[in-house]
Amino acid sequence: MxxxxxxxxxxxxxxxxxxxxxxxxxxxxxxxxxxxxxxxxxxxxxxxxxxxxxxxxxxxxxxxxxEHLQHTVERTIPCFHTSQDAEDELLTIVDCGGTVKNVIVEHPIYGEITASLMVSNRHEVKKFIERVNETQASYLSELTGGTHLHVISAPSTEILNLIERTLEKKGYLIADQ
CATH class of the missing domain: 1.10.10.10 (Winged helix-like DNA-binding domain superfamily/Winged helix DNA-binding domain)
Known part of the structure; x- marks a missing residue:
């Protein structure tokens, strides 16, 4: 060619x-x-x-x-968990019907660091986790001791509310102080 x-x-x-x-x-x-x-x-x-x-x-x-962008709503959700819970957190979000668009951490030197994830189903989460494991990469949230944000998109506000409630039940949400 x-x-x-x-x-x-x-x-x-x-x-x-x-x-x-x-x-x-x-x-x-x-x-x-x-x-x-x-x-x-x-x-x-x-x-x-x-x-x-x-x-x-x-x-x-x-x-x-x-057209894909127009049929979704978004919310930024504050999360906290260990690296061992990353897969469960992502699966929880996609199983409720959401897409994890990205992860955001606040670094003391570089400021806000954002990485695109775009995982919306179990297969994509599995591939992401496999890639992390294969490359022995660290999750961005490890830079902040587990604290991070996710921008989540979903077809409706109701689904975003379900995602937040489910993450809260699992202890992955940062609660209002």
Whole structure:
């Protein structure tokens, strides 16, 4: 396969992302374009700089279509738990019908650090946890002793309320002081 160059490659990558309903890994995009994964990272940065709604998730790159954004409500939920409870927390949220968009921690040096998760079902949670374990990476919440925020999206306020009640029952919510 011939190596794609510059703007032509970015247009093809954008089309791939727009036509996919699931995230596409940087490795798969690199194979498609016959370039290195680093070239893909640079291309995604350039596309995001043009205000293309591309997010990097733990499963790959995802194009956020406008119609998907319009049918959901969001809430930022303050959480606290150990690393051992991370999988249960994520499964609790997706089992109630929510999507964990990201995790946010407040670092004493760097300020707010946000990482995209975009997990909305058990399979995506499983893949995320497997990747954490395979790479022996630390959860961001370990930087703050377990304290973190999640931006959660769901089809309705009722589902967001259910998610909060369920997390509270499990002791994962930071209660009002």
């Amino acid at each position: 011939k190596k794609m160059l510059g703007e032509e490659r970015r247009l093809h990558l954008l089309a791939q992302l727009k036509n996919s309903t699931t995230p596409i890994t940087g490795t798969d995009l690199a194979k498609f374009a016959n370039v290195s994964r680093q070239v893909i990272v640079n291309d995604m940065t350039l596309l995001k700089a043009r205000n293309e709604p591309i997010i990097a998730t733990s499963q790959g790159y995802l194009y956020m279509h406008q």
